Amino acid sequence: MSIVEKAAEKLKALRSEPQVSPPSAPELDTISPHPAPTVQRLMERGRAADQPPEAASLWHVDLMALERMGFLPANGDGDRRLADEMRRIKRPLLANVTRKGVKAVAHAERIVVTSAAPGEGKSFTAVNLALSLAREPDFEVLLVDGDIAKSNITRAFGLDGQPGLMDVLADERRPPAEVIVRTDVPNLLVVPAGKPCPLVGELFGSRRMEAVLEVFGGPNRRRLVVFDSSPLLATSESQVLASYMGQVVMVVAAGRTRQQALNSSLQSLSDSQYIGLVLNMSQLPTSENHYDCGYGY
Ligand SMILES: Nc1ncnc2c1ncn2[C@@H]1O[C@H](COP(=O)(O)OP(=O)(O)OP(=O)(O)O)[C@@H](O)[C@H]1O
Ligand SMILES: [Mg+2]
Structure with missing residues (x-):
C-alpha cells in the first residue's frame, strides 16, 4: 500500500469514530461565577481524578477593577x-521562608497582613504583597480573605457570592481545596471569605481551622499563604487568626495609628512570630523614591 493509500485508510478510520470535540478552554475574561457546563465537567473530572478542583479552570483577575x-x-x-x-517588604519574609532569616520561624509560609x-491599608498591602510574591519564580501565592465582615478582597477579585473560607470551616464534609480559586495571574490563587456567619471567632479557633490551613498550604512547600485580616483591636477573630501565622505584617498608618494602639496590637502577638512593621501613608519626598503613600520598615 502506498503512503497516500495508507493515509486515506487512516482518515477513513478516524471519520468512522464518534466525534469527541476537545473541551474548549473558557475565555478568560468571560468566565461567569456560575460555571458553564463545560467548566463544570472539567471541575468534576478534576475531582474524580482526585485532583484539587483549583486546577480545573482559571479565574480572570480584572486589574482595571482592582x-x-x-x-x-x-x-x-x-x-x-x-x-x-x-x-523591600517581601525580602525578609522570603528569607524566613527559605530559612535564611535571623531566627527560625515555624510556619513562616503563613503570613497575615x-x-x-x-x-x-491592610487590604491594599495584602493584595500588592501577594501580587509581588507571585512574581517570585520559586513560589506560588494563595491570598485568603480573612476579613469576613468586610470581605474587600473577595469583592476586589469579583468573587462575591462564591464559597470560601467560612464555608469550609462551617462544614467539615466540604474539601477545603474546593474553595481555592486559581487565577489567570501566574502563580496567584485566591480564597474568598465565603458566607458570613456570627461565629467567625469560634470557627477560626476550631480544630477544623488547622486542617483547612494544612490544605491551603498546598501539596508541596512552594506555596505562601497570605491572609488579609480585620483590625487586631476591633475584632477578636483577627487575634485568633494571627495566632496561626508564622509571620505578621503589621501596617502602621503614618500620623494616624496611635502608639498605644500599636503597643496593644503587638502585645496580642506571640514572641515566636516574625513581626514586620510597615509604615504606610507616609508623605515622603519623591527624591527618596517612595510612593506618596509609601511603605518602609
Ligand atoms: N499605600 C497606599 N497607596 C495608595 N492607597 C492606599 C495605600 N494604602 C491604603 N490606601 C487606600 O486607603 C484606603 C484604605 O485602605 P485599605 O482598604 O487597604 O485599608 P484596611 O486597613 O484594609 O481597611 P479596613 O480595616 O476597613 O479593611 C483604600 O482606599 C486604599 O486604596
Ligand atoms: Mg481591609
Whole structure:
C-alpha cells in the first residue's frame, strides 16, 4: 500500500469514530461565577481524578477593577515605586521562608497582613504583597480573605457570592481545596471569605481551622499563604487568626495609628512570630523614591 493509500485508510478510520470535540478552554475574561457546563465537567473530572478542583479552570483577575477600587496605583510611575516598596517588604519574609532569616520561624509560609485599627491599608498591602510574591519564580501565592465582615478582597477579585473560607470551616464534609480559586495571574490563587456567619471567632479557633490551613498550604512547600485580616483591636477573630501565622505584617498608618494602639496590637502577638512593621501613608519626598503613600520598615 502506498503512503497516500495508507493515509486515506487512516482518515477513513478516524471519520468512522464518534466525534469527541476537545473541551474548549473558557475565555478568560468571560468566565461567569456560575460555571458553564463545560467548566463544570472539567471541575468534576478534576475531582474524580482526585485532583484539587483549583486546577480545573482559571479565574480572570480584572486589574482595571482592582485599580478602580483603589487596590492598585492609578499611574505607571506609582506602579513602579510600589513594586519597589513591595520588594523591600517581601525580602525578609522570603528569607524566613527559605530559612535564611535571623531566627527560625515555624510556619513562616503563613503570613497575615494586619493593623491595629480600620482603614490603615491592610487590604491594599495584602493584595500588592501577594501580587509581588507571585512574581517570585520559586513560589506560588494563595491570598485568603480573612476579613469576613468586610470581605474587600473577595469583592476586589469579583468573587462575591462564591464559597470560601467560612464555608469550609462551617462544614467539615466540604474539601477545603474546593474553595481555592486559581487565577489567570501566574502563580496567584485566591480564597474568598465565603458566607458570613456570627461565629467567625469560634470557627477560626476550631480544630477544623488547622486542617483547612494544612490544605491551603498546598501539596508541596512552594506555596505562601497570605491572609488579609480585620483590625487586631476591633475584632477578636483577627487575634485568633494571627495566632496561626508564622509571620505578621503589621501596617502602621503614618500620623494616624496611635502608639498605644500599636503597643496593644503587638502585645496580642506571640514572641515566636516574625513581626514586620510597615509604615504606610507616609508623605515622603519623591527624591527618596517612595510612593506618596509609601511603605518602609
Ligand atoms: N499605600 C497606599 N497607596 C495608595 N492607597 C492606599 C495605600 N494604602 C491604603 N490606601 C487606600 O486607603 C484606603 C484604605 O485602605 P485599605 O482598604 O487597604 O485599608 P484596611 O486597613 O484594609 O481597611 P479596613 O480595616 O476597613 O479593611 C483604600 O482606599 C486604599 O486604596
Ligand atoms: Mg481591609
